[in-house]
Amino acid sequence: MTKLISLRGTSECRACGSQELESVLDLGVQPLPSEYGHSANDVLDVFPLHMRICKCCGLGQLGEYVLPERIFHHAYPYLSSASSTWVEHARKYAVDMKNLLGLDSQSLVIELASNDGYLLSAFQKLGITVLGIEPADNVASIARAADVPTLTEFFGALTAEKILSIHGHPRLIVANNVFAHIPDMHDFMKGISILADSKTIITIENPSFAVLLQETLFDTIYHEHYSYLTAHSVRVVAQAHGLELVHVDQLSTHGGSNRYWLSSSKTIDDTVNATLETEKRAGLFDCHEWEAFATRSRRSIEGLREWFLERKQNGDTVVGYGAAHKGNTFLNAVGEASKTLAYVVDASKEKQGRFLPGSQVPVLAPEQLASGQPSDVLILPWNIAPEIAERIKQLTPNARIWVAQPMMRQIF
Ligand SMILES: [Zn+2]
Numbered sequence: 001m002t003k004l005i006s007l008r009g010t011s012e013c014r015a016c017g018s019q020e021l022e023s024v025l026d027l028g029v030q031p032l033p034s035e036y037g038h039s040a041n042d043v044l045d046v047f048p049l050h051m052r053i054c055k056c057c058g059l060g061q062l063g064e065y066v067l068p069e070r071i072f073h074h075a076y077p078y079l080s081s082a083s084s085t086w087v088e089h090a091r092k093y094a095v096d097m098k099n100l101l102g103l104d105s106q107s108l109v110i111e112l113a114s115n116d117g118y119l120l121s122a123f124q125k126l127g128i129t130v131l132g133i134e135p136a137d138n139v140a141s142i143a144r145a146a147d148v149p150t151l152t153e154f155f156g157a158l159t160a161e162k163i164l165s166i167h168g169h170p171r172l173i174v175a176n177n178v179f180a181h182i183p184d185m186h187d188f189m190k191g192i193s194i195l196a197d198s199k200t201i202i203t204i205e206n207p208s209f210a211v212l213l214q215e216t217l218f219d220t221i222y223h224e225h226y227s228y229l230t231a232h233s234v235r236v237v238a239q240a241h242g243l244e245l246v247h248v249d250q251l252s253t254h255g256g257s258n259r260y261w262l263s264s265s266k267t268i269d270d271t272v273n274a275t276l277e278t279e280k281r282a283g284l285f286d287c288h289e290w291e292a293f294a295t296r297s298r299r300s301i302e303g304l305r306e307w308f309l310e311r312k313q314n315g316d317t318v319v320g321y322g323a324a325h326k327g328n329t330f331l332n333a334v335g336e337a338s339k340t341l342a343y344v345v346d347a348s349k350e351k352q353g354r355f356l357p358g359s360q361v362p363v364l365a366p367e368q369l370a371s372g373q374p375s376d377v378l379i380l381p382w383n384i385a386p387e388i389a390e391r392i393k394q395l396t397p398n399a400r401i402w403v404a405q406p407m408m409r410q411i412f
Contacts, residue, residue: 030046061228246272
């Protein structure tokens with residue numbers, strides 16, 4: 001029996017404190033997506049994966065069964081720099097922010113959850129001073145080796161006080177794809193408000209919850225994502241700490257993300273109300289919309305299960321590309337039939353030789369595709385499918401290439 005650590009996410013909204021949480025999708029119990037096995041027979045700890053939404057601020061959330069220390073401290077084998085799509089996104093963001101805010105060598109940019117430093121190094125190349133905060137020590141040391149100053153810390157109010165006393169107020173605070181990973185969003189936002197002065201801009205990028213609903217991206221639900229942000233919930237948490245949501249950009253990353261801009265002094269522009277309205281129109285506060293989402297998710301899971309069974313009957317050699325978290329949620333929801341995958345290839349050396357958590361499919365190097373010549377390749381990280389499809393075509397030109405989201409389809 002797994003123990004609940006906090007009521008947040010099960011009976012109390014993590015953002016606004018409301019107790020009006022509604023069950024949306026229960027994906028059963030699954031292992032942590034970052035705990036790769038050492039053998040095909042490993043028995044892993046499993047935890048409930050059950051998403052609820054808050055009827056007041058729309059925040060999607062999972063119950064807290066696992067401490068972030070277990071999820072993020074060690075062996076977090078995801079490196080942002082491994083994806084050329086991400087590196088280009090970071091480069092463009094750095095150039096845009098330098099121009100918009102007039103950043104120079106005197107300006108400090110702080111990134112929370114700075115990963116291997118790929119984004120901050122883009123700022124460094126423009127001559128701007130940077131500081132990264134990254135809790136995973138193995139990932140932080142990669143950043144430091146690349147000369148990106150990085151503190152190995154979990155961020156919150158206490159850490160913020162320490163940083164402020166040494167470095168002063170930053171001009172820009174970046175929090176990309178991290179808010180979802182924070183159980184105590186209020187302590188995190190309090191830390192941001194401590195670091196920020198009236199000139200500080202904070203940008204927070206996170207996949208859009210409206211897109212998750214509309215595109216049925218149930219496979220982006222996994223334990224590392226405690227929360228699924230809405231503009232409504234970001235505004236509530238920001239306001240509780242003297243900050244205001246002043247602008248929202250819509251981005252194409254992760255299938256559709258929002259970049260929320262916070263400030264204590266800037267005027268709120270039209271994009272904020274437009275986004276709040278879009279969220280209501282998209283059905284984020286409508287239980288019937290979420291019921292339909294759950295039905296579509298189950299159909300999608302069934303679609304992949306049937307596809308596996310068909311391939312098996314035909315005697316096809318089916319392999320996967322990309323040992324991504326979203327793939328693990330999907331494969332574990334499909335269950336036993338996922339073992340039809342002979343192996344999954346991934347460019348990350350840290351994952352090669354290991355086994356996907358739950359489905360226990362072996363992870364091999366991408367070059368295996370050239371010698372193995374599979375009949376079918378399923379791309380698991382659909383958000384970078386075009387980039388991956390090109391690599392697959394080079395390695396195994398005759399294979400059929402598939403994506404399972406939002407429905408099973410052959411893309412080459
Ligand atoms: Zn709420």
